[in-house]
Amino acid sequence: MDRIAILQMLPVHDPLRLEALRTVAALTLPDCWIAAGFIRDAVWGQLHGHGVRPPAGDVDVVWFDPSMADDDASRAVETQLRARMPELDWSVKNQACMHRRNRDAPYHSVTDAMRHWPETATAVAARLLPGDMIEINAPFGVDDLFGLRLRPTPAFASEKRAIFQQRVSARRWLERFPDLALC
Helix, strand or coil: CCHHHHHHHHHHHCHHHHHHHHHHHCCCCCCCEEECHHHHHHHHHHHCCCCCCCCCCEEEEEECCHHHCCHHHHHHHHHHHHHHCCCCEEEEEEHHHHHHHHCCCCCCCHHHHHCCCCECCCCCEEEEEHHHEEEEECCCCCHHHHCCEECECHHHCCCCHHHHHHHHHHHCHHHHCCCCEEC
16 A cells, blocks of 8 residues: 555544534635644654554634735634534644745645655645545655655755754654654
8 A cells, every 4th residue: 555545544543623624624624734743743643552542632624715814813723623523632724824924935735835844744734625534635756754754844944943843843643653763
């Protein structure tokens, strides 16, 4: 089975993640995904033999709509998600406005925004399509994710490398997942 197919099957064996994907899909937001640790930690946990565990930390919902590029829209979505699944710590960000915070040129989609995230293994997202099909969005592929490689994206490989290193330290990934290789 290829790695994308494995990612598509992860929520099938994880009822909480599957319900989170269903809940987000029901909002019908444009270009909307659950990303980052929701996927990354599930894969790394499985590869470390931890089995199925609930998401640690927040559940990152990313979407793209330039017509709603203010923080109020994302807060309203967070409120809806908390009402539907209060057991999760939802974090919602419209990627159409994140370029300002990151001091980048405007993004054109969630995929484009993910190319400006710090780690390749974090730049992976999933969404539920009709018929309970799961689509994967991984602009850097999934080899680093499954290869247990903690690598900065090209945007963080040089000038922003300190931010990448600070994230590695603050999130304690090398302690939580000792088989990771820092690249």
